[in-house]
Amino acid sequence: MLSTNQYIHLPILEEKNIILALKREDLLHPFISGNKYRKLKYNLIAAKEQGNHTLLTFGGAYSNHIAAVAYAGKEGRMNTIGIIRGEELHDNWQGNPTLEQAYKDGMQFKFISRQTYKEKDSTEFLEELKQEFGDFYLVPEGGTNALAVKGCEEILTEQDAEFDVICTCVGTGGTVAGLINSSRKNQQVLGFSALKGDFLNKIVAEITTKENWRLMTDYHFGGYAKTSLELIQFINQFKADTGIPLDPIYTGKMLFGLFDMIKNDNFARGSKILVVHTGGLQGIEGMNTVLKKKNLPLLDI
Numbered sequence: 001m002l003s004t005n006q007y008i009h010l011p012i013l014e015e016k017n018i019i020l021a022l023k024r025e026d027l028l029h030p031f032i033s034g035n036k037y038r039k040l041k042y043n044l045i046a047a048k049e050q051g052n053h054t055l056l057t058f059g060g061a062y063s064n065h066i067a068a069v070a071y072a073g074k075e076g077r078m079n080t081i082g083i084i085r086g087e088e089l090h091d092n093w094q095g096n097p098t099l100e101q102a103y104k105d106g107m108q109f110k111f112i113s114r115q116t117y118k119e120k121d122s123t124e125f126l127e128e129l130k131q132e133f134g135d136f137y138l139v140p141e142g143g144t145n146a147l148a149v150k151g152c153e154e155i156l157t158e159q160d161a162e163f164d165v166i167c168t169c170v171g172t173g174g175t176v177a178g179l180i181n182s183s184r185k186n187q188q189v190l191g192f193s194a195l196k197g198d199f200l201n202k203i204v205a206e207i208t209t210k211e212n213w214r215l216m217t218d219y220h221f222g223g224y225a226k227t228s229l230e231l232i233q234f235i236n237q238f239k240a241d242t243g244i245p246l247d248p249i250y251t252g253k254m255l256f257g258l259f260d261m262i263k264n265d266n267f268a269r270g271s272k273i274l275v276v277h278t279g280g281l282q283g284i285e286g287m288n289t290v291l292k293k294k295n296l297p298l299l300d301i
């Protein structure tokens with residue numbers, strides 16, 4: 001499946017002589033948006049080939065991945081089980097738009113403590129889940145595994161060879177790994193980390209063999225799902241200027257970071273930059289409920 005590249009025209013790009021396009025992966029599918037579609041594609045095929053009718057996965061309260069797996073299960077007539085971080089949500093998840101939609105799409109939840117969540121990949125815990133739910137096809141947190149990387153290798157096409165720089169956001173590393181694998185030698189892949197710290201460098205290095213990439217680790221705004229007035233204003237302004245919505249957890253931070261780098265002359269004049277819009281727009285509604293409580297302005301929908 002192909003998505004279109006949308007060219008962006010803004011005064012700063014003209015001033016710095018930068019050509020910028022957004023690959024609209026967010027428009028691939030109304031619910032399984034952006035990289036989720038790519039990451040699930042071969043996993044769904046594998047589950048079916050193994051004769052497995054239940055998908056089990058992990059995620060946080062506003063997870064795009066949880067939303068995508070629930071919908072993919074509904075579409076593919078498979079059962080879905082979401083192991084959700086935060087046992088406090090057990091009696092308290094109604095009103096959370098992501099979980100409400102996932103529930104409507106047929107997902108069954110199990111809420112676990114943050115401590116147990118850290119051990120979610122252990123053999124003991126997975127064995128306990130098998131005892132409780134029976135056999136399942138395991139989709140890891142964020143959907144990242146070798147089949148997900150294979151799916152993300154299909155994001156770039158022949159026509160993208162003209163770009164010097166390819167940008168994406170990074171959570172678990174699968175998307176950027178796929179892009180690195182299918183990029184050309186002369187292209188540089190920049191990953192904007194949505195998480196604090198630089199541990200993702202090691203993870204990405206382990207799942208790719210090339211070296212034409214770099215992670216930007218200074219645009220996390222305090223950590224995963226943390227936000228600020230400056231970020232909200234940037235996202236709303238970007239939408240007003242271009243008509244393109246960005247999510248506050250991944251794509252908003254990436255574009256904020258990229259424009260900061262452009263302003264600071266990090267790219268040679270004449271550079272052609274392609275940004276992969278990885279979707280995540282379902283998370284805006286959930287973030288707005290958080291912003292409202294903090295008396296911050298809301299994200300335009």
Ligand SMILES: Cc1ncc(COP(=O)(O)O)c(C=O)c1O
Nearest residue numbers: 064171172173174175278279280
């Ligand atoms: C919208 C969006 N963009 C980017 C990412 C990061 O992708 P990855 O986990 O493959 O690094 C995610 C999370 O998986 C996401 O939901």
